[in-house]
Amino acid sequence: MPWIPRGLHDGVVTTRYPRRADGYGEGFHAAVDVEPGAAVDDRAYAAVTACPTDSISIAGSTTGGRLHLDRGRCILCRRCVDICPRAFRFTSDFEVSTQQRNHLIVPDLEEDDATLARTRDELARRVRILRRSLHVRHVDAGSDGADEWEVAALMNPIYDVQRLGIYFTASPRHADLLLVTGVGSLGMIDSLAETFEVMPEPKVVIAAGVDAISGGILRDGYASSAGVTDLVPVDVLVPGNPASPFGLLHGILLAVGLLKESRGHAVRPSTNSKASVEPK
Amino acid sequence: MNGHEDTPAAVSVDTFSERVVARVARGARFCGLFASADSGGNRLTAVLAEGNSLRSEVTVVPDTTEGFPTLSTELPSASWYEREIHDLFGLKPLDNASLDPLVLPLKAGSKYPCPGSGEPASPIEIDPTPSRTRLLGEGVFTIPYGPVRSGVFESVEYVVETPGEDIPYVVPRVFYKHRGIEARFDGTSVDDGVLVAERYEGVASVAHAIAYCTAIETIAGVEVKEAANFVRIVHAELERIVNHLESVVRNTEAAGQAVAYARLTLHKERLQRLRARLCGSRFGRSVVVPGGVTGPPRLDSNTLLAGLDGIEKDIRSDLSLLMSTPSFIDRLRATGVIPPDLARQHGAVGPVGRGSGQVEDVRFTRPYSGYQLLGHQLIEPRIDGDALARQRVRLDEIAGAFHLVRQAIDRLSELAVDDADWRVPVELANGESISGKSISGEAIGWAEAPQGELLYLVTVDDGVLKRVKPRSASFHNLALFSAAFPKEVLTDFAFIEASFGVSIAGVAG
Ligand code: SF4
Numbered sequence: 001m002p003w004i005p006r007g008l009h010d011g012v013v014t015t016r017y018p019r020r021a022d023g024y025g026e027g028f029h030a031a032v033d034v035e036p037g038a039a040v041d042d043r044a045y046a047a048v049t050a051c052p053t054d055s056i057s058i059a060g061s062t063t064g065g066r067l068h069l070d071r072g073r074c075i076l077c078r079r080c081v082d083i084c085p086r087a088f089r090f091t092s093d094f095e096v097s098t099q100q101r102n103h104l105i106v107p108d109l110e111e112d113d114a115t116l117a118r119t120r121d122e123l124a125r126r127v128r129i130l131r132r133s134l135h136v137r138h139v140d141a142g143s144d145g146a147d148e149w150e151v152a153a154l155m156n157p158i159y160d161v162q163r164l165g166i167y168f169t170a171s172p173r174h175a176d177l178l179l180v181t182g183v184g185s186l187g188m189i190d191s192l193a194e195t196f197e198v199m200p201e202p203k204v205v206i207a208a209g210v211d212a213i214s215g216g217i218l219r220d221g222y223a224s225s226a227g228v229t230d231l232v233p234v235d236v237l238v239p240g241n242p243a244s245p246f247g248l249l250h251g252i253l254l255a256v257g258l259l260k261e262s263r264g265h266a267v268r269p270s271t272n273s274k275a276s277v278e279p280k
Numbered sequence: 281m282n283g284h285e286d287t288p289a290a291v292s293v294d295t296f297s298e299r300v301v302a303r304v305a306r307g308a309r310f311c312g313l314f315a316s317a318d319s320g321g322n323r324l325t326a327v328l329a330e331g332n333s334l335r336s337e338v339t340v341v342p343d344t345t346e347g348f349p350t351l352s353t354e355l356p357s358a359s360w361y362e363r364e365i366h367d368l369f370g371l372k373p374l375d376n377a378s379l380d381p382l383v384l385p386l387k388a389g390s391k392y393p394c395p396g397s398g399e400p401a402s403p404i405e406i407d408p409t410p411s412r413t414r415l416l417g418e419g420v421f422t423i424p425y426g427p428v429r430s431g432v433f434e435s436v437e438y439v440v441e442t443p444g445e446d447i448p449y450v451v452p453r454v455f456y457k458h459r460g461i462e463a464r465f466d467g468t469s470v471d472d473g474v475l476v477a478e479r480y481e482g483v484a485s486v487a488h489a490i491a492y493c494t495a496i497e498t499i500a501g502v503e504v505k506e507a508a509n510f511v512r513i514v515h516a517e518l519e520r521i522v523n524h525l526e527s528v529v530r531n532t533e534a535a536g537q538a539v540a541y542a543r544l545t546l547h548k549e550r551l552q553r554l555r556a557r558l559c560g561s562r563f564g565r566s567v568v569v570p571g572g573v574t575g576p577p578r579l580d581s582n583t584l585l586a587g588l589d590g591i592e593k594d595i596r597s598d599l600s601l602l603m604s605t606p607s608f609i610d611r612l613r614a615t616g617v618i619p620p621d622l623a624r625q626h627g628a629v630g631p632v633g634r635g636s637g638q639v640e641d642v643r644f645t646r647p648y649s650g651y652q653l654l655g656h657q658l659i660e661p662r663i664d665g666d667a668l669a670r671q672r673v674r675l676d677e678i679a680g681a682f683h684l685v686r687q688a689i690d691r692l693s694e695l696a697v698d699d700a701d702w703r704v705p706v707e708l709a710n711g712e713s714i715s716g717k718s719i720s721g722e723a724i725g726w727a728e729a730p731q732g733e734l735l736y737l738v739t740v741d742d743g744v745l746k747r748v749k750p751r752s753a754s755f756h757n758l759a760l761f762s763a764a765f766p767k768e769v770l771t772d773f774a775f776i777e778a779s780f781g782v783s784i785a786g787v788a789g
Pocket of ligand 1: 047051052053054055069076077078
């Protein structure tokens, strides 16, 4: 069997993430960062106007205001970065998933710590039971087709999510996690709801990619629901257009409470903690 | 001269269908039928490929009439276009017997979205109750698959109708994912348009961006610099390689070839990462823009060429082993046959067409973006028309694409490029074009996407997009899907689907 030696060869390529840091290297556009305290000058203002998805806003007065960028809308078109590199730059850090919609806005908005802790604890309680192995059901609710490539990539030998006890399943009745892509096209609303309904408790939902988070470039489309967050109860949001495989993996591990939200800087569990969903 | 003739004068509705059908009878390839709102009615444009150029027939259907004489009785390949026009504009192709909703099952009383009408589409409601494309007789049963698939796939429903002993019939229902993305072009700037184009069929972002931008550049009368064209080719050919690999990957998955699946998905991932290193995006996005590109590949040519060599060597070795794995080949052979005659009548494009005897590849028959400057070999079409033939075409094209990328990189490194050469202005900052007036006009742009010939019909009015109609190869080819089914629907299904290599986003719009 000539395929066997080639199969054995694969073992060396698999990422060690999340035990070790990994990624796509400098230059990969995982998300846009905003320089905290960057002045709202003409360039910055030009970037705000040029943004095709209205992702950038100015808080406070126009002069002396603060820039905020919503990663839940950003399609990574690179205009702001080209127009005003002083205020906006790409980061290749893919650990940008969050549990709350407003956490996708950078730099951080003021927040209510108590609410934050409650959401986190509630999710942690719900998912404790899922850590042994996790069955994922993917539903395309109106994607551009690229999102599915990135989700399917999780099964290639580089990400090999089975090593973490993560399995994709065809049956929603055996699924713990619903991974949704797409803008929430009108035609998929019923099928999405049905899939969620028949999944057993406890269950978690991930909105993968800005299409699912906000509708992306189709936020106002006549056949889109501006994302799926009004269609199913979303626990974790993974930005990106589409969300990259590493970004998705971070989101999944965040959803089952094995990684924490990084909020601007990566937070890695200490090396001796078991940061994986191990089978058995 | 290869290209597109200027838009002809409109003919009367009564003679329109006849004229289109007559052109096809004289050997033209039917590329599609499209509608757009016009003063006092709807304008219909039929696009035909004659020799190495595109021609159009145009008519205006006045608001006062109920519709237009159908083309699809004589020209079955027009049927899906007529259904789409009916769904989006409410315009009736008279006597078209199968007017089932295709992309949008609008609820009675909802307003048609009419993209390009200038009015923002109002919220709509849909009514997705199953419909039947064919009249169901005694003893017919239907099995729906989807729209949620058993695996990580785009949503689509395939309804399999099994009329007793007869050959089963597969009806694809794509409207579940209709996003109304065509309307998103309306009223946006020429620059924003390319961002929409990249997301129309996201696995072929580069091809969509090129086809859209060439239409804009034709309207603006600007010439993209050679260097920018070579950059476009690098990204477009890498996109072709990964898309073709994806089709093979899905064949290996269906055949249970676990090691081959793992190896090929690994190579695909390596290519996606290489693409990200070139531009930051794993899908080559935000590179192609009206007037050129945002910049050169971010890897120096030696590193890039060395990276490509390594990946190509591994791909070639794994693919050649795969093609000599009998248990795999047997599953593809004689599976999902599209006979060459049918492919010609339908005007099948891309690997689906070239697996069934059609030669056309618009990179070389209607060259754009500098392809005419590179050496290439038109691949020899296959005539078997089965999933194996389509796969062989893709393997030949993977080899050809590597060859083209290398040439483009070499040529690029020989050029002395001025920073301003990457992108020539099509509009000045104040919305004026370089010729001193805002750009207005219409044009058809095209590209050979991995799925096949891609067309963009673009109308610009004063620097703003009035109407953009993309015609994906996925849309045109999926209409042939049901013809590929033999008796054994279930065992062959996955192979037929994989070998068509269609993206549903590009069909549903
Ligand atoms: S990169 Fe994101 S935030 Fe910046 S202009 Fe583009 S969409 Fe807006």
